[in-house]
Amino acid sequence: MNGEDLKFLAERSWTLEDRTPERLVDVHHRIAAHRRRRAATALATVAVVLVVLALGIALATTGTTGDIPDPAPTPTPAPNSAPIKPAEGTCWAVPAKLVVDPDHWVDDSDQVSCDQKHTTQTAAVLVLDEPTIEDAQRRIDPCEGYVLRYVGVSQDSWIPWSWVAFLPSQEEIDDGASWVRCDLVFPTTWEYAGAHATTGSGAGIADNPPTDRWGCFNTLPTDKTDQPYVPCDNPHVYEATGTPTFIDGLTAYPSVSDLETATDEQCLPTVPDKFQGMAITAAWSPRSTFTPGGxxxxACFAYNSDRSPLPAR
Amino acid sequence: MAEESEFNEFVAARSQALVRSAYLLTQDEGRAEDLVQTALTKAWFAWSRIDDPEAYVRRIMVTTSASWWRRRWIRESPTDEPPAQLRDSGGSEATADEGQDLWTAIGRLPRRQRAVVVLRYLEDRTETDTAQLLGCSVGTVKSQCAKALAKLRLDTALAPASDEGSVS
Structure with a gap:
């Protein structure tokens, strides 16, 4: 076989229906949604700043350090009414250990204002035929894409992120709720052993991430050891360059040399100016998680070749 | 707004061709449409900085054509799906079968090799053009092509149905 033998396959793509007009509309909807998310993020930031300023003024005026008053309670549906699907962007105070518990599906955690500490944020809600774990497991494949787009991670804007899916609370299920939430999570370690409690919306945040969402390590995770992300606003040894890496279609976990080749091919061409001249490596998903065919x-990381600390970001 | 009008014209003129390419990369009509729309949306926000919109969009498509950030280790559960289809040993309807087998085999190539095969052979692009779209060297395109073709030759979907006819 040579390449010429394959050319006739291109004909398959000519059978696709031309839906250019609908596509143009769809793309503009996506652009508008993206803008709204960016605006929401900016507004949330401004709101946080204003709240902090107002509290500062209030404290300075009263000279007291009393408790911060509780925010207005989250509206809840009236008794006996059908449960309402959570909206995109809803923030949740799911206990961190439940976020990463693979057996925690039915979630009765509190909705909170995104200005308050929260561990997950809903990027999409998928309707289920039955509100069961089995049905949810069958349907959550698209979650990853929804969350990925929601946070804005792409081939040139990577930050540590992950996703998790939850069914409604048992009470809501009993009242007829039948959906699964696709929630954004910011992991505390490379292998997602914990979830950060953050404030502010994560929508579109990968486009211009704050320092506390960037990926930094003091020790690079290997295929044997998970590592926690460390704050990038302190000196650190490894700093993400903002580019993900991957190798797919594998029958076995790659050799060190294959990983190095992929690192060179995928990381080196995308190193931002600020990391030029530095050593570049990649952290890879661990061998223990590899399945044949997977x-x-x-993600690419920059470091000083003598492993001396990089300055705070 | 001039930029919006330019963008709309670009989508109207080129997006169907982009969808065809995306389809060859993803082998799925829905994913192809999603891939193109994602790439176009990203292009919109960079429109004023882009010199060659089509190259920019194609590059995004190629580099995002696989679900590359699939956290497989999270809630991974075994699938009941059978392994990839093996070739029907009946041998009838040879041409259609061969096309389907090739299509299946290309779908099993690693993402980067599949992209090289699609760009070089299905879209008939030059090595230089392919290298530019993939953001790699011409040498890498050549080596990935060679590896891809070697893999295709060994793919079970394309293996001879029996030993008959093999050269000994």
Whole structure:
């Protein structure tokens, strides 16, 4: 076989229906949604700043350090009314250990204002035929894409992120709720052993991430050891360059040399100016998580070749 | 707004061709449409900085054509799906079967090799053009092509149905 033998396959793509007009409309909807998310993020930031300023003024005026008053309670549906699907962007105070518990599906955590500490944020809600774990497991494949787009991660704007899916609370299920939430999570370690409690919306945040969402390590995770992300606003040894890496279609976990080749091919061409001249490596998904036919995934990191600390970001 | 009008014209003129390419990369009509719309949306926000919109969009498509950030280790559960289809040993309807087998085999190539095969052979692009779209060297395109073709030759979907006819 040579390449010429394959050319006739291109004909398959000519059978696709031309839906250019609908596509143009769809793309503009996506652009508008993206803008709204960006605006929401900016507004949330402004709101946080204003609240902090107002509290500062209030404290300075009264000279007291009393408790911060509780925010207005989250509206809840009236008794006996059908449960209402949570809206995109809803923030949740799911206990961190439940976020990463693979057996925690039915979630009765509190909705909170995104200005308050929260561990997950809903990027999409998928309707289920039955509100069961089995049905949810069958339907959540698209969650990853929804969350990915929601946070804005792409081939040139990577930050540590992950996703999790939850069914409604048992009470809501009993009242007829039948959906699964696709929630955004910011992991505390490379292998997602914990979830950060953050404030502010995560919508579109990968486009211009604050320092506390960037990926930094003091020790690079290997295929044997998970590592926690460390604050990038302190000196750190490894700093993400903002580019993900991957190798797919694998029958076995790649050799060190294959990983190095992929790192060179995928990380080096995308190193931002601020990291030029530095050593570049990649953290990869661990061997323990590899399944034949699957992928290994990673992210590019810059470091000083003598492992001396990089300055606070 | 001039930029919006330019963007709309670009989508109207080129997006169907982009969808065809995306389809060859993803082998799925829905994913192809999603891939193109994602790439176009991203292009919109960079429109004023882009010199060659089509190259920019194609590059985004190629580099995002696989679900590359699939956190497989999270809630991964075994699938009941059978392994990839093996070739029907009946041998009838040879041409249609061969096309389907090739299509299946290309779908099993690693993402980057599949992209090289699609760009070089299905879209008939030059090595230089392919390298530019993939953001790699011409040498890498050549080596990935060679590896891809070697893999296709060994793919079970394309293996001879029996030993008959094999050269000994």
């Amino acid at each position: 992928s290994v995934l990673g």
